[in-house]
Amino acid sequence: MTMPACRVARPKTVEEAVRILADSGPEAMIIAGGTDVVPNLQMKLFTPRVLVDIKPIRALAGITMVAGGALRIGALNTLTEIVDSPLVQSNYPVLVSAVATIAGPLQRNMGTLGGNLCLETRCLWYNQSYFWRKALGGCLKKEGDVCHVAPGGARCWAVWSGDSAPALLTLDAEMEIAGPRGSRRLPLAKFYRNDGIYRVALGRDEMVTAVFLPARTVGRRGLYHKLRIRDSIDYPLAGVAVALEVDRNGVCREARVAVTAVNPAPLLVNEASEWLVGQKYSPELVERVAQAAIRTGKPLTTSASTPVYRRDMLRVFTRRALEEAWKNGRD
Amino acid sequence: MASHSHIGKPLPMTDAPGKVTGLGKYADDLTVTGMLYGKILHSVHPHARIRAIDTSKAEALPGVKAVATGKDAPNPYGILPIGHDERVFALDKARYIGDNVAAVAATSAEIAEAALDLIDVDYEPLPAWFDPLESMQATSNWIHEQKPGNVEKEYHHEFGNPEQAFAESAFIREERYYAGEVTHAAMEPHSTLAIWEPDGRLTVHSSTQVPYYLHRTIAEVCEMPMSQIRIIKPLVGGGFGGKSEVIPLEVAAPVLAKKARRPVKITYTREEVFYAHRGRPITIADLKVGLTREGKINAVAARVVQDGGAYCGYGPVTVLYSGALLGALYDIPNVRYDGYRVLTNKPACGAMRGHGTVNVRFAFESTLDQLAHDAGMDPVEIRRRNLLKAPCITVNGLRVTSYGLPECIEKAAERSGWAEKKGKLPYGRGVGIACSHYVSGAANPIIRSNMPHTTVNIKVDRDAAVTLFTGASEIGQGSDTIQAQIVAEVLGVKMERIKLVAADTDLTPVDLGSYSSRVTFMAGNACLEAAKNIRAQVFAAVAKKSGCDPAVLEARDDFIFSTRDPGLRMNFDEAAVAAIDFHGALVATGTYAPPEEARGGKHKGAGVGPSPSYSYSAQVVELSVDTETGQVRVHRIVAAHDCGKALNPLTVEGQIEGSVYMGLGQALQEEMIWNEGRLMNPSLLEYRTPTTLETPEIESIIVESNDPEGPFGAKEAGEGSLAATIPAVANAIYDAVGVRINSLPITPEKILAALREKEKQRGGKVARSNGGRR
């Protein structure tokens, strides 16, 4: 498989990068670690005229505590750097738990947080070679007008397959986005559009520059459970992140549950916070939240393993993650 | 007898330096001046008539130097003489998505790829066959007109009197087993560099396990005499059978090179490797086994359907191996076998590690476990009661010369703590045992003849270097090292003195190739013969020079010495020169052909299965099952393998562990997933071979039965262990949670469904305390 011919721009500043994006329009594509982008380019899923390599922008890397006690993680920080960061480890264990499951160590050495949050959605009918898609006749997301996952539908169900996003959702993370009109902040929950094709709320001339984790979520106990066939390399087939604040008496004071790899976006399970806050642990409560998780997660045949099984595991993993987090959360 | 200097020592592989420095060259590492890049156009239809192909636009693209279609090379070929049904590029019909339709050679890979898009193929799509059971009922739209009903081959064997035996059986089990399709997934994608030489000859460097068959096929397809073609096998990055027949790119590159009169290299993408395939077929096995009250297996009957894909390949051999080895591991007096190799519109299956034995062994060993359960017998004990007594001839005519299975079973049971664990672990954790065996090379060649299966030459010159010319193909299994060890041992010289020239048809004599685990046994015996001949010549010269009887001479550590006269001692350099002086030249040839009595019976299909000797394996798997997710965690696998004699324990252990690993992948996670003839997972991301994290500790135990005909007693080590792993896993899952999964791979989903089914049958009661145990 060959790369499509294209120029490579190497901006040194965010402003310069944004300018290139604005000037090139849909012909430009950002590349950072390349672990997602390059295979997609070789499959000719994208044929940009300009690749904008943002690695030279030094301001995009760095894990720092900022005013008010929030943590800023640069879009260019690699996934390995995040897992190894004492600041992240001690303050946001659920993020470490999730990021440590992404692909394998080689991919984590290259892949960046920004890249993981902007992954292309995935589908067995889409992430295939040019030849394969030609034999198929394309799909809704590319080169065709039929969805092979939900024939007859007009919506693309390519699945959000990132592991870091659900963890960040449980930590109320915010995105920092740069564009021609400057920088803006957006809650991560609003960043994803739950659409297999138009996956994120990011303008063609915009780029993610950092992620902010608020001070109020420091110390939330939690973890990420990932369904996969292999314990390394694989994308998630389903995933659930849980973060809780539990007081001395075992009463839940704050709770977030988010699911991934089962919809075109990572999603918070809205009922979770409502039902858990103010409650003590009980198996029935946890099971009820787990049931809510499978109402949020709607897996289709976009990846290996059946939707039924992935849904099933979402329930089991949610329950288990809540049980473990609750246990850990007790002082 | 004095101990050996090299034999039985865990020596590092002779080609390791090139491999650990990155300096060793594989086919895709090679480039030559003026080299073009070839790309193949594949069919987008699973079954379609090709009305016309217009290549004019592709030819007009700057940088394109040649475009070839079926008309450029219409001669059919195939690995078996009875199965010449492939053409390098489809002539009349395309028969699977990915079938080869045309190819381009251009000055860059990018241009070649762009040119493929400019070739217009006028297809007439035809109804296609994807399911083997449906395909074998087909009354029209046959995949090959000469194969009515889409059955490539069927065989029906009966030995003893199975019907009567079943009638006399105390316990009978009848089960259907399904095995999904798996593939070799060697790390090296296939690559071929074909060089059109200025003198009109052709040199082909290719990632092959079978240079000899490639040599013959290129001659047939390119219509050139074999004498004008040279095949060189560079380092090969793993084969496992995936490079053991002629793969389309190996013919496409020479065809393009001949047309362009330039060197052409084709390297497959990983996706193309999946279409080239030749892996283990989807297998549907209906198995019936009968057991006496005493725990003796008295009959086995099997009906096996294999989904062979669109071309013959090794198919008839696969389906015959499935039958021939099904009843030959144990002492089973009555066997019936009905095997069907069916054509479908998918990539061709072929030989994969454990060729033909793996899926039926899964079925048999799973069934045996159930019969043990029925008879209230320990699974180890039932296997003890059904052993052969070697030497013997099995009911289907296989000659067994050595049989280390009893020791394998005892050692595996002992080292795994079987007696303390079987049936005694907490619910969710279990152990399982299974056995397997494999041939040490086929006793009958693919192309029938009485010629040697392998020939080696040794030359010793005045530099006293020992050069071994061997056609055997090192593919990572260590065959170069083993041959060098044998020669060094016999000549009593240091390993460094052996120079090995291998698998280059201009220089090395014919060896049939690295398949069916034949090289240690066959090339090893040829090396032994040639080296003994050299040694005799050296001893004759030394004896002459020193006036002694050659019978008192021995060779060791680079010296020739007398066992009688301590003063008589000559270093090998002097001795070699003396021998050249005496004989004029110091050269010898060694050959090997299996003995007549090893070649099997006379029934139709009797040629497949016979081997000069068989390896044996017994394995115990210990694992846990998460009953809420169905996920399996394998903790440990103890694998005892009878390799006759471990010429090199390091490489033998590597082979056992690698086989177990591959079996484990098939048992739990590997499967080619099809949708209307479309391979849904043609990548290493989606076809999931195990990583370090799912692979458990594998403890390999070498058992040495000292085969009377193997070189130094050696036999097969590279394949026989694979088949036992799969049923051992299945049996351990049963021990852990009381459900039996008859379908591969054993996914968490299947386990969970079975657990729920079991709960339902118990009226919703979950017996967590002792699960499915008796």
Added chain:
Amino acid sequence: MNKELIRLKVNGEVHEVAVPPHKLLLDVLREDLGLTGAKRGCDDSSCGCCAVLVDSVAILSCVAIASCYQDAEIVTVEGIAPPGTLDPVQEGYALAGGAQCGYCTPGFLICTKALLARHPHPTLEEIRVALSSNLCRCTGYMQIYESVQLAIERAQAREAAKPAPVGR
């Protein structure tokens, strides 16, 4: 596509090559610099055969665009030891059966080298995790772990054999 002159520092030597700007590091190493040690085993960054060190971090050269790595110190398997010598890691794999067909070996060597540079005495679990994005189809990984252990022993032995520093 117009070529672009890029400078790459590989195995301590600076190379200037004219390549298309989007050309992948793996292809530049193999085709333009003749360093064929790093291999291509897949097309979707999932096998690890192409691993090289970039500023001491192991990465996949098959998804790295060469022109983006002009400021980095790149080390390939050919460069992990001075010519004519073997690094303890290479000795370990050569002697303990870590290399069967050898195709995945360069990637394993690079990842092992990176691991031992960070953790000279890793536990078996740390080794397994560190090598978990490298696929090997031959060994079943057991002899790879033994190779890593041997490499550690050999590195220690070399360290012990070094003459003690003179003076204070």
